[in-house]
Amino acid sequence: MKIISKETSKEDNVVKYAVKLDDSNIIEAVSFPQYNHTICLSCQIGCPVRCVFCESGKDGMVRNLNKKEIIEQFKIINKEVKKNSGNDVSTLIFMGIGEPLLNYNEVVGAIREIKEENNNLDIRITTVGITNKVYQLAEERIPLKLCLSLHATSDEQRKKIIPIAKNYQFDDLIKSIYFFEKNGINTSEIAIHYLIFDNFNDSIDDANELVRLFKDKNFEIIIKSVCPVENQKFFESKEENILKFINVLEKNNMKYHYSPSRGREMKAGCGQLRRKLI
Numbered sequence: 001m002k003i004i005s006k007e008t009s010k011e012d013n014v015v016k017y018a019v020k021l022d023d024s025n026i027i028e029a030v031s032f033p034q035y036n037h038t039i040c041l042s043c044q045i046g047c048p049v050r051c052v053f054c055e056s057g058k059d060g061m062v063r064n065l066n067k068k069e070i071i072e073q074f075k076i077i078n079k080e081v082k083k084n085s086g087n088d089v090s091t092l093i094f095m096g097i098g099e100p101l102l103n104y105n106e107v108v109g110a111i112r113e114i115k116e117e118n119n120n121l122d123i124r125i126t127t128v129g130i131t132n133k134v135y136q137l138a139e140e141r142i143p144l145k146l147c148l149s150l151h152a153t154s155d156e157q158r159k160k161i162i163p164i165a166k167n168y169q170f171d172d173l174i175k176s177i178y179f180f181e182k183n184g185i186n187t188s189e190i191a192i193h194y195l196i197f198d199n200f201n202d203s204i205d206d207a208n209e210l211v212r213l214f215k216d217k218n219f220e221i222i223i224k225s226v227c228p229v230e231n232q233k234f235f236e237s238k239e240e241n242i243l244k245f246i247n248v249l250e251k252n253n254m255k256y257h258y259s260p261s262r263g264r265e266m267k268a269g270c271g272q273l274r275r276k277l278i
Contacts, residue, residue, distance in 0.1 A: 001072045003080065017080065019073060021045075025062060027097055029077050031089075038091040039077050043070060043107050044098025049128055049164045051149075053195060053226060053234050056097045064103040070110035088118070095126040095147070101133035111142060122187060131168045134176040138184040146180055147191040147222075148173075152201055153209035161197075161234065174213060181218050189220040189255060196223055196245065202237035207248035220255040 004026070005018040015031045027042040044064050047057030065073070078089045092114070094100040100107045111123055126147040127134070137146070152158035155170035181190055192214060196202050210221060223246065226236040237245070242258070249256045 001069065001076065003076060006080075015080075015084075017077060019076070021065075021069060027065070027073070029073060029096055031077060031081055033081075033085060036090045037081050037085060037087050038093060039074075039081065039089050040093045040095045041070065041073055041077070042096035042098055043094055043100050043103045047098050048102060049099045049162065051128070052161050052163075053151075053197075053232075055230060058230070064106055065098070067106045067109040067113070070106060071113055074110075074114055089121065091122040091124065093124040093126060093147075095124070099128060099130065100125050101127045101130035101137070104130075104133050104136070108137070108140060108142070111144070115142070124191075126191075126193065128162055128164060129168055129173040129176070131172050131176045134173075134180055138180040141185055143185040143187050145187050145189075145191065146177070146184065147193055148177055149193045151193070151195045151197075153206045153213070157201060161200075178217075186218065189218050191220055191222050193222045193224060195226050196237045196242055197226060197234040198237045198241070200234060202241045202245055204244060204248060207245045211248065211252045211254060215252060215254060220257065221249060223256060223258040225259070 001019060001021055003017050004020045007016045008014070009016075013033050015033070017029045017031070019027050019029060021027065025045045027045055029042060030040040032038040032040070042065065045062035046060050047054070048061040050057040074089075074092060081087065081089050094107060107125070111125075115121060115123065122145065123143075124145040124147055125137070126149060128149045134146075149162075150158075151161060152170075155165070158165045158170055177190060180186075192210070194201070194210070214221065223242070226234065246256065246258060
């Protein structure tokens with residue numbers, strides 16, 4: 001395994017790495033110096049989920065990464081970060097190419113080994129919500145931050161943008177997240193990621209539903225801008241609607257954060273990995 005290319009964003013210093021595996025398949029990983037040396041790793045080659053706003057799965061799924069490959073990916077990116085900054089990686093997020101909970105055993109096995117050698121490392125798993133695996137992950141008793149890529153406030157709405165959602169009912173997913181909140185070892189609030197799309201999930205009713213679902217619990221709402229992708233069908237909400245949406249959260253004292261996706265101009269943002277590369 002080796003890094004074959006490295007690209008740095010002129011806008012925000014995000015670094016994107018192309019990593020060639022021993023079988024010549026290529027994945028991508030991203031580092032965020034501005035977020036205290038956070039890195040975003042891949043766990044699959046391609047992705048079977050095929051969210052309509054994401055390019056990583058548009059050319060299909062090749063295979064899972066095995067535990068050894070995930071660990072080696074972490075080591076070589078950590079080495080690069082330390083060489084450039086003098087600091088080890090502080091936060092590892094599985095939010096690159098692939099759905100971590102559909103490569104469950106290899107990802108969990110890698111996390112356990114990485115954590116043994118890097119005890120202070122903050123580990124986060126981002127998932128679209130593989131409900132049975134969310135329950136299983138809570139029972140693992142691994143200290144981590146769970147991040148749910150929700151992006152909708154109803155079952156019908158979610159199925160339009162995340163095809164695999166037809167296999168996991170919305171209400172059941174929310175129940176599993178509450179189970180994790182109660183039974184998992186949470187290193188901080190569970191993050192509810194919410195890409196905000198124009199005239200789709202950006203209404204006042206949507207904002208109120210998020211409040212109903214997650215108010216007064218150990219959650220934070222992460223509202224993110226939409227990255228440009230090939231053959232785009234869903235676009236970023238208008239600024240005035242985003243402000244109205246956020247205002248509802250503020251009035252209800254919700255924990256939230258709004259930010260653009262970093263590295264988007266070099267295809268390193270949310271949903272942009274792999275397709276340009278191949």
